[in-house]
Amino acid sequence: MAVQTEALMTTTVTNRRPGPSRLAARAVAAAPLVAVLFLLPLKSDTFGHVAAYAAIFVMVGLSMNVLTGYTGQISLGHQAFVGLGALTAANVVSTGVTPADPFTFAIGMLTAAAAAGAAALLLGAVALRIRGLYLALVTLVFGSVFADAIFTLPSLNGHEAGVSAYRPTFISSEYRYYLFALAMVAICYYIDVRVRKSKVGRGLVALRDNELVAAAFGVDVLRYKLLGFTISGAMAGLAGGVFAFWSQEFSDKDFTAIAGFNLALTFVVVVVVGGLANRGGVMGAGAFFALVSPISPLLQWVADKTHWGTYYGNNKFYIANVIGAVLLLQTVILNPGGLGQVIRPFARWFAGHPFTLHDPDGDAGVGAMEGSSVRA
Amino acid sequence: MSVLEVRDLTIKFGGLTAIDGLNLRVDEWEIVGLMGPNGAGKTTAFNCITGFYKPTHGTVYYRDREVTKLPPHRKAALGIGRTFQNVGMVKSETALENLLTAQHTRAGYGSLQAIAGVSTVRQREKELTAHAEAILDLLGLADIRDRRIGALPYGTLKLLELGCALATDPDVLLLDEPSSGMGPEESDQLGERLLNLRQELGVTMLLIEHHVPLVTAVCDYVYVLNFGKLLAEGDPDHVRNHPEVVAAYLGGEAPDALAQTETPEDEPPADEIAPADAPVQRKSAARAPRKATGATKKAPAKKTPAKRAAARKEAS
Ligand SMILES: Nc1ncnc2c1ncn2[C@@H]1O[C@H](COP(=O)(O)OP(=O)(O)OP(=O)(O)O)[C@@H](O)[C@H]1O
Numbered sequence: 001m002a003v004q005t006e007a008l009m010t011t012t013v014t015n016r017r018p019g020p021s022r023l024a025a026r027a028v029a030a031a032p033l034v035a036v037l038f039l040l041p042l043k044s045d046t047f048g049h050v051a052a053y054a055a056i057f058v059m060v061g062l063s064m065n066v067l068t069g070y071t072g073q074i075s076l077g078h079q080a081f082v083g084l085g086a087l088t089a090a091n092v093v094s095t096g097v098t099p100a101d102p103f104t105f106a107i108g109m110l111t112a113a114a115a116a117g118a119a120a121l122l123l124g125a126v127a128l129r130i131r132g133l134y135l136a137l138v139t140l141v142f143g144s145v146f147a148d149a150i151f152t153l154p155s156l157n158g159h160e161a162g163v164s165a166y167r168p169t170f171i172s173s174e175y176r177y178y179l180f181a182l183a184m185v186a187i188c189y190y191i192d193v194r195v196r197k198s199k200v201g202r203g204l205v206a207l208r209d210n211e212l213v214a215a216a217f218g219v220d221v222l223r224y225k226l227l228g229f230t231i232s233g234a235m236a237g238l239a240g241g242v243f244a245f246w247s248q249e250f251s252d253k254d255f256t257a258i259a260g261f262n263l264a265l266t267f268v269v270v271v272v273v274g275g276l277a278n279r280g281g282v283m284g285a286g287a288f289f290a291l292v293s294p295i296s297p298l299l300q301w302v303a304d305k306t307h308w309g310t311y312y313g314n315n316k317f318y319i320a321n322v323i324g325a326v327l328l329l330q331t332v333i334l335n336p337g338g339l340g341q342v343i344r345p346f347a348r349w350f351a352g353h354p355f356t357l358h359d360p361d362g363d364a365g366v367g368a369m370e371g372s373s374v375r376a
Numbered sequence: 377m378s379v380l381e382v383r384d385l386t387i388k389f390g391g392l393t394a395i396d397g398l399n400l401r402v403d404e405w406e407i408v409g410l411m412g413p414n415g416a417g418k419t420t421a422f423n424c425i426t427g428f429y430k431p432t433h434g435t436v437y438y439r440d441r442e443v444t445k446l447p448p449h450r451k452a453a454l455g456i457g458r459t460f461q462n463v464g465m466v467k468s469e470t471a472l473e474n475l476l477t478a479q480h481t482r483a484g485y486g487s488l489q490a491i492a493g494v495s496t497v498r499q500r501e502k503e504l505t506a507h508a509e510a511i512l513d514l515l516g517l518a519d520i521r522d523r524r525i526g527a528l529p530y531g532t533l534k535l536l537e538l539g540c541a542l543a544t545d546p547d548v549l550l551l552d553e554p555s556s557g558m559g560p561e562e563s564d565q566l567g568e569r570l571l572n573l574r575q576e577l578g579v580t581m582l583l584i585e586h587h588v589p590l591v592t593a594v595c596d597y598v599y600v601l602n603f604g605k606l607l608a609e610g611d612p613d614h615v616r617n618h619p620e621v622v623a624a625y626l627g628g629e630a631p632d633a634l635a636q637t638e639t640p641e642d643e644p645p646a647d648e649i650a651p652a653d654a655p656v657q658r659k660s661a662a663r664a665p666r667k668a669t670g671a672t673k674k675a676p677a678k679k680t681p682a683k684r685a686a687a688r689k690e691a692s
C-alpha cells in the first residue's frame with residue numbers, strides 16, 4: 001500500500017511543460033539572475049574581475065564535487081592543484097611582456113589541467129589505503145609540502161618576482177575574460193554531468209557509500225579512486241590556469257603558507273556548504289565564497305554603506321573565515337543537504353515542476369555524510 | 377565440469393580458525409545450499425570465494441580456472457555474483473540507479489568515452505536502463521523504481537539486492553540469506569523465483585539459508601558447516617535428518633528452523649511450492665542426480681554457458 005501511494009505522488013509531480021503564464025513567471029524570476037550574471041560584469045570592470053574570480057571558484061567547487069561529493073575522499077591540499085595549474089600555464093605560455101598568442105594559451109590551459117591531474121593521481125596513489133582523519137592529514141601535508149617545494153623553485157616562480165601571464169588580446173578585457181572563464185566553467189560542468197550520468201559516477205558513488213558493495217558490483221575500487229582524484233585534479237588545474245591569466249601573473253605567494261592553507265580550507269567549506277554531491281549547490285557556494293573573499297569589493301561596498309567600512313577593511317581576512325566557519329557549522333548541524341538542498345525547490349520549479357517544498361528526491365547525497373553498515 | 381569448486385579452504389583470524397579445510401562443489405545449473413548455525417563460517421566462505429577475504433590456505437576454482445587470488449571486482453566481471461547478509465546496495469541511490477550501478481562491467485563503454493559523452497554512451501545507457509527495468513519487472517518491483525533505497529522495508533531490499541546481483545550478469549550466484557526479512561509466503565515466492573531464474577537465465581546458485589522449507593524446495597544439494605568444518609553433505613532430505621546436523625542446530629540458535637525440520641507435516645511438500653501449471657519449473661524436473669554428466673540434466677531454456685560467453689564478448 002505504502003508503495004502505491006508513493007507511486008501516485010510521484011506521477012502527479014511530473015508535469016514538465018509549463019504553459020505561457022508559467023513560462024513568463026520563470027522569465028521574470030530569471031531576469032535578475034541574468035542581470036547579475038551578465039549585465040553587472042559588462043557595466044563594471046571591477047565586477048567583471050570579481051565575477052571571473054567567482055567562476056574560478058565555481059570550477060574548483062566542481063572539482064571538489066567530483067572528489068568529495070562523488071568519490072567521498074577529502075582533500076585539504078587542493079590549493080596545490082590549483083597552484084600547479086597556474087604555475088604550469090604561466091610557465092608554458094611564458095608571455096614576457098607581450099599578450100599570449102591564442103594557440104600557446106590553449107596549450108597552456110591543457111597542460112595546466114594535465115599537470116594537476118597527474119599530481120592528483122600521485123596523491124591518490126598515496127591516499128589509496130588511507131581513510132578519514134589520516135587521509136585528511138596526508139592531503140594537508142601533501143598540499144603544503146608540494147606547494148612549498150615546487151612553487152618556490154626560482155626557475156618556476158620567476159625568481160620570486162612572479163611569472164607574468166598576459167591574456168591573449170581577444171579576451172584581454174575584464175568582461176571578455178569573464179566570458180572565457182564561464183566557458184571553462186561550462187567544460188567542468190559538462191564533465192561533471194557526464195561523470196554523474198554514466199558508469200563512472202555510479203562507480204564513484206558506489207565506492208563512496210561502500211567499497212565492498214562497489215567491488216561486488218564489479219567496480220575496480222582502487223582504479224576508480226585514482227580516477228576520481230585525477231578528474232578532480234585536472235579540473236582544479238584548469239581553474240588554476242584560468243586564475244594565472246586572471247591575475248595576469250603566477251606568484252607562489254598566492255598558494256603557499258597561510259594563503260594556500262586559507263584557500264584549501266575555503267575549498268572544503270565550499271563543497272560542504274554547497275551540499276555533498278550536489279552540483280548546483282556547490283557551484284552556488286563556490287561563487288558565494290569568491291564574492292565574500294577578501295579580494296572581492298562586495299562586502300567592502302556593503303560595509304561602506306553602513307559605516308563599517310574601516311572596520312571591514314582592517315579585518316576582511318578574518319571576516320571571510322568567520323563567514324565560512326559559521327556557514328559550515330550551520331550546514332553540518334542544521335542543514336546537512338547544504339545550499340543545494342535549500343535551492344532545490346527553486347531549481348525544480350525552473351525545470352518545469354510545480355513549486356513544492358515537499359521534495360521526493362530530498363535525501364540525495366546524504367549518504368555521502370553517513371557511514372555504511374554493510375560488511376564483508 | 378564444476379562451476380565452482382573449493383578445495384581444502386582454511387582461513388584464520390588471529391587464533392580463530394573460521395573455516396577449516398572446507399571442500400565444496402557447485403555443478404552446472406545446480407542450486408546448492410550452505411547451512412549451519414550462527415558463526416559456523418558460511419559468510420566467511422562466501423567472502424573467500426568472492427575474493428573479499430584471502431584464505432590462509434586452499435584454492436577456489438571457477439570453471440576449472442584457479443581464481444583464489446583474484447580481487448572481488450574481477451570475480452564479479454567473470455560472472456561470480458553475490459549478495460550480502462545485511463543487504464549490500466548503494467544507500468544513497470534509487471532502486472533503478474542501483475541496478476544500473478550493478479551493470480558496471482557490462483556497460484560496454486570506457487570511462488574516457490563516458491566523460492567525453494560520445495553517442496555510444498547515451499545509446500548504451502538507454503539499453504542499461506531498459507535492462508534494469510526488465511529486472512524490476514521480473515521481480516515485481518516496478519513500483520519502487522525511483523525510490524531511494526534507504527527507506528524501503530528489509531524484505532524488499534533483499535529482493536532488490538537479488539535483482540542487483542542478477543544485473544551483474546552472473547553465471548553463478550552466491551546468495552547470503554536471501555529470505556531474511558521475508559514472511560513465510562514471501563519466502564515461498566522467493567523459492568519459485570530462484571527456480572525460475574535458473575530456468576530462464578541458466579544461473580547456478582550457492583545459497584546460505586536458514587529457512588529449511590526454502591532449502592528443501594530449491595536445493596539440489598546441501599552442505600552443512602559447523603565451527604568452520606563440514607558436518608554433513610547430501611540432498612536436503614538426507615541432511616536435515618542427519619543426527620549431527622540436528623544436534624548442531626539444537627546447540628545453536630535456530631530452533632525455528634529445527635522445528636520445521638522435525639515436523640514436516642507443517643510444511644508443504646516441495647512440489648506444491650511450484651505452481652502445478654508450470655511443471656518444468658519444479659525442482660524435480662530441473663534437477664538431475666548429483667554427479668551425473670551434464671547431458672542427463674535438463675538444460676535451462678534460454679542461456680547456455682556458450683551463449684553467455686558470446687554475450688560477454690559482445691559486451692566488452
Ligand atoms: N573479518 C573477521 N575478523 C575476525 N573474525 C571474523 C571475521 N569475519 C568472520 N569472523 C569470525 O568467523 C566466524 C564465522 O563467521 P561468519 O560470519 O562466517 O558466520 P556465519 O556462518 O555466516 O554466521 P551467521 O549465520 O550468523 O551469519 C565467526 O566467529 C566470526 O566472528
Ligand SMILES: [Mg+2]
Nearest residue numbers: 418419420461
Ligand atoms: Mg553469515
